[in-house]
Amino acid sequence: MTRIRSVSLRRILDSRGNPTVEADVLTESGGFGRAAAPSGASTGEYEAIELPTGEAIAAARQHAIPRLINEVHAGNQREVDAALHGADGTDDFSNIGANSAVAISMAAAKAGADVLGAPLYQHLGGTFRGDNFPIPLGNVLGGGEHAKEATHIQEFLAVPVGAPSISEAVFANAAVHERIGDLLDERGVAAGKGDEGAWAPSIDDAAAFEIVAQATGDVADDVGFDIGVGLDVAASELYDADDEVYRYGDVERTPDEQVDYMADLVDEYDLAYVEDPVEENDFDGFADLTDRVGDRTVLCGDDLFVTNVERLQDGIDAGAGNAILVKPNQIGTLSDAVDAVELATRNGLDAVVSHRSGETEDTTIAHLAVATDAPFIKTGTVGGERTAKLNELIRIAEDAV
Numbered sequence: 001m002t003r004i005r006s007v008s009l010r011r012i013l014d015s016r017g018n019p020t021v022e023a024d025v026l027t028e029s030g031g032f033g034r035a036a037a038p039s040g041a042s043t044g045e046y047e048a049i050e051l052p053t054g055e056a057i058a059a060a061r062q063h064a065i066p067r068l069i070n071e072v073h074a075g076n077q078r079e080v081d082a083a084l085h086g087a088d089g090t091d092d093f094s095n096i097g098a099n100s101a102v103a104i105s106m107a108a109a110k111a112g113a114d115v116l117g118a119p120l121y122q123h124l125g126g127t128f129r130g131d132n133f134p135i136p137l138g139n140v141l142g143g144g145e146h147a148k149e150a151t152h153i154q155e156f157l158a159v160p161v162g163a164p165s166i167s168e169a170v171f172a173n174a175a176v177h178e179r180i181g182d183l184l185d186e187r188g189v190a191a192g193k194g195d196e197g198a199w200a201p202s203i204d205d206a207a208a209f210e211i212v213a214q215a216t217g218d219v220a221d222d223v224g225f226d227i228g229v230g231l232d233v234a235a236s237e238l239y240d241a242d243d244e245v246y247r248y249g250d251v252e253r254t255p256d257e258q259v260d261y262m263a264d265l266v267d268e269y270d271l272a273y274v275e276d277p278v279e280e281n282d283f284d285g286f287a288d289l290t291d292r293v294g295d296r297t298v299l300c301g302d303d304l305f306v307t308n309v310e311r312l313q314d315g316i317d318a319g320a321g322n323a324i325l326v327k328p329n330q331i332g333t334l335s336d337a338v339d340a341v342e343l344a345t346r347n348g349l350d351a352v353v354s355h356r357s358g359e360t361e362d363t364t365i366a367h368l369a370v371a372t373d374a375p376f377i378k379t380g381t382v383g384g385e386r387t388a389k390l391n392e393l394i395r396i397a398e399d400a401v
């Protein structure tokens with residue numbers, strides 16, 4: 001019933017106005033799924049390869065689609081994703097593009113769910129999935145590669161750890177975002193928004209900490225539950241490998257000083273979450289930081305692990321981090337992303353399912369987070385391509401009770 005009858009690929013717009021790949025998958029019995037690839041700006045060196053959209057579409061039409069039509073069942077995700085790997089033939093999807101691969105992989109999952117008449121999270125997670133909901137990490141202020149002339153740290157995140165429901169968590173993050181807008185206004189700081197909808201003011205990181213801490217505190221008082229502060233430092237973007245220093249504008253930090261700085265920030269701001277505190281090759285620095293503060297905060301590898309089970313296993317062996325960011329397009333298929341979640345969970349690490357800075361209205365990651373019982377999801381706070389996922393989580397919560 002779920003045998004694939006057709007796959008069509010097209011070029012659509014992403015939230016930055018760039019082209020990206022959208023896939024439609026149709027099955028023999030009329031099941032339909034549509035999904036689109038997101039795209040990163042602060043991409044890790046070890047991510048699967050995103051090809052220019054036109055090239056990715058042409059290559060997938062030539063090599064992947066003939067292996068899928070009449071051959072593979074959309075309801076069997078492993079079969080779909082194995083066919084994509086077989087068609088590509090490389091370790092990093094450099095032949096058909098991880099953008100084509102992930103769009104097809106996700107569209108096939110939706111077509112499989114459609115045939116079954118089940119919501120996607122149910123199809124992916126099965127009846128024995130947990131019934132927890134992820135805590136949404138909300139990017140409320142930032143800069144880095146997502147906005148020019150703003151903070152050096154890429155993302156300041158609201159972490160509504162005490163929220164009693166996904167809906168209250170989502171609205172709390174939006175309230176923090178709004179409160180930050182007011183606080184910036186009061187200080188006379190003009191601010192546009194970065195790629196993910198976070199405020200992107202020209203202030204230094206110290207001022208950003210002050211404002212975000214005040215806003216999360218104010219909103220926590222209003223809503224009556226705890227809201228912590230988190231960071232995505234995206235430290236690879238600050239690191240100069242030739243000089244072996246991290247550059248925060250004129251301030252330089254050696255790799256050891258970077259670890260000290262991160263440990264100090266965790267204590268000073270009681271940070272609930274820190275992503276990519278050191279650059280993507282520094283497993284030892286990551287492990288050192290984990291020794292020092294891993295008992296009291298979530299230390300998450302994004303560029304470090306790139307959703308790749310081999311790099312994750314290296315991190316587990318080294319004691320680097322206690323969480324992994326999971327971005328399906330970093331690795332190319334849903335099966336590979338689920339493998340990363342499962343390896344993490346078996347080893348006591350938290351999974352944080354994540355959007356990219358370039359997004360579409362696609363909501364697959366909301367379903368993936370619920371299906372895999374991930375403790376966190378990072379998918380922005382405001383802006384249509386972000387609220388698409390947040391609102392889908394609210395709908396799933398209503399549906400799942």
Ligand SMILES: O=C(O)[C@@H](CO)OP(=O)(O)O
Nearest residue numbers: 040041042043355356357
């Ligand atoms: O670094 C990150 O975690 C992501 C998403 O917030 O950014 P990008 O998609 O640009 O890699």
Ligand SMILES: [Mg+2]
Nearest residue numbers: 232234275302
């Ligand atoms: Mg990141």
